[in-house]
Amino acid sequence: MAHPEEASATIGVLALQGGVEEHLRILEGLGADTRRVRVPRDLEGLDGLVIPGGESSVIDKLARTFGVAGPLREAVNHGLPVLATCAGLIYCARDLDNPSPGQQTLGLLDITVRRNAFGNQRFSAERTLPVLVGEETLPIEASFIRAPLVTRVGEGVEVIATVPHDGAEEAVVGVRHGAVTALSFHPEENDEARVHAAWLDSIR
Numbered sequence: 278m279a280h281p282e283e284a285s286a287t288i289g290v291l292a293l294q295g296g297v298e299e300h301l302r303i304l305e306g307l308g309a310d311t312r313r314v315r316v317p318r319d320l321e322g323l324d325g326l327v328i329p330g331g332e333s334s335v336i337d338k339l340a341r342t343f344g345v346a347g348p349l350r351e352a353v354n355h356g357l358p359v360l361a362t363c364a365g366l367i368y369c370a371r372d373l374d375n376p377s378p379g380q381q382t383l384g385l386l387d388i389t390v391r392r393n394a395f396g397n398q399r400f401s402a403e404r405t406l407p408v409l410v411g412e413e414t415l416p417i418e419a420s421f422i423r424a425p426l427v428t429r430v431g432e433g434v435e436v437i438a439t440v441p442h443d444g445a446e447e448a449v450v451g452v453r454h455g456a457v458t459a460l461s462f463h464p465e466e467n468d469e470a471r472v473h474a475a476w477l478d479s480i481r
């Protein structure tokens with residue numbers, strides 16, 4: 278929630294490709310100042326960064342072309358909080374089961390991710406699932422669009438959302454570690470603002 282007496286946070290959205298506008302709309306609705314991040318200087322003075330969905334191999338390629346991948350990794354390693362959705366989760370992973378040829382990731386989270394794990398179609402277009410948001414578990418409206426699955430969770434990485442999938446009761450679709458929260462799905466597609474709100478609260 279916006280606290281009028283506090284200076285509002287400045288939140289960047291990595292704006293190389295993908296669903297940038299939906300995140301900007303939600304963040305602005307929550308009272309944050311926003312900035313599109315494309316080049317290294319756009320990272321200066323940010324209080325947090327959102328990495329949107331889209332196509333992770335394209336985001337990777339463009340981030341390296343614009344020279345922002347290295348500075349971004351460094352900023353997060355120095356504590357810049359991140360909220361990542363879908364392709365953003367893929368981009369944060371240490372390892373991918375099925376990378377595109379030459380695809381690189383930021384390695385911010387010790388997880389392994391399988392891209393397009395639910396098939397190429399929209400999987401149950403929208404569904405409500407319990408997600409650990411801040412300290413509470415809330416029913417979150419989520420869209421799964423060519424969504425990835427977390428197939429390995431490293432030590433210290435907390436699971437915040439699961440769905441039954443492919444015989445597994447609890448396939449992992451949301452994780453957090455330190456200041457990095459990453460989801461396989463898109464709350465922003467449904468104007469679901471509570472994940473963003475809790476993340477903002479945690480960094481203010």
Ligand code: GLN
Pocket residue numbers: 329330331332333334362363364365367392393422423424425
């Ligand atoms: N399948 C996409 C990828 O590999 C992610 C899809 C999404 O972000 N909605 O990047």
